[in-house]
């Protein structure tokens with residue numbers, strides 16, 4: 129009798145540890161997610177859709193259209209995954225989570241209504257104001273005439289933003305009121321981004337250090353991930369145009385415990401409660417972009433998903449089983465789960481194609497990846513690579529995220545740069561000053 133019971137338990141365990149996980153997305157974030165999911169004892173198979181040259185080495189890649197919900201639903205129906213993780217913002221904003229849940233799939237990510245925190249900056253700003261969560265002054269305008277009226281309430285520099293998703297290109301920092309009006313005209317007419325904006329935000333310019341505060345949430349409880357700091361500008365010393373992110377580092381030192389507690393209590397928890405109270409509970413990763421200003425932390429923006437490249441650095445420090453943690457979010461059990469972190473540091477340095485964030489050429493062979501991977505503590509996550517003629521080639525503006533974990537930030541950075549020195553492709557560019565702000569603050 130006892131033997132029989134043990135047999136049943138073993139079979140249950142076998143079933144539990146036999147999961148197929150589908151990851152939607154094609155960037156470095158999704159490669160890092162595939163790497164972390166692969167390490168879970170619960171997982172038998174990882175499928176990346178569409179994935180890239182790097183994720184294809186550790187998972188099966190299948191084509192999908194991330195801009196088409198039906199394409200993603202058909203894929204899920206064909207693959208029958210036990211868990212789907214949605215990486216990028218576009219499918220979330222289109223409601224892929226709602227569509228998959230309606231068909232009975234288990235999905236990690238917010239519904240379309242909850243993802244509005246990212247997909248409409250006007251919604252996010254009004255939400256912050258409704259719930260008394262600290263953020264800069266703003267005006268949401270639906271015409272150029274409204275912008276001209278609102279602009280008198282702002283001092284230069286003035287921030288002008290597209291309301292909708294713009295892949296990091298929708299923010300213009302204007303040195304004068306005149307320039308702000310011009311920028312708003314450019315957004316409304318479609319000249320600036322190529323898409324006609326229905327709403328434009330005018331914002332107070334906030335000054336300070338930026339911190340990405342990412343939390344897991346099951347809609348009721350909040351568990352912060354390790355803190356991370358991105359480097360958005362293309363040039364060293366934070367100069368030149370904004371990019372999707374040129375590098376990240378993560379150490380616990382970057383956020384003192386009292387400040388972390390303050391952000392949790394006054395920003396993260398009220399945001400999650402606020403969404404629940406508005407019948408749009410947020411389940412997934414709530415990424416809170418903060419500016420640490422002289423008047424305290426202020427919310428710059430929300431993202432409704434894991435950041436890229438923050439995820440690469442953060443997951444390198446996670447000791448918990450990622451799949452267990454994501455399942456706890458889906459099942460509303462986050463309060464029973466403790467996240468375990470490696471106490472050291474990690475850093476991710478992005479190698480990009482010459483010309484990025486402007487136009488660039490694709491298809492250059494990438495070499496030296498084996499030697500780079502032999503540097504202790506290093507993982508090379510691919511952001512934009514593909515396999516052509518049996519060879520890995522560049523296929524995006526951001527190509528690789530060379531990521532290292534170590535006991536200290538200095539060592540993590542040294543390892544990442546040592547690995548980068550092994551890698552070649554034509555026009556390779558990377559910032560050599562990732563982590564400079566943290567290193568400068570050291571005694």
Ligand code: AMP
Nearest residue numbers: 264287296299331332333334417428429
């Ligand atoms: P967002 O997509 O809203 O995070 O904006 C992208 C980047 O623009 C941020 O990471 C900041 O560096 C900058 N930014 C956005 N809003 C402001 C603001 N109100 N004041 C100063 N910088 C801003």
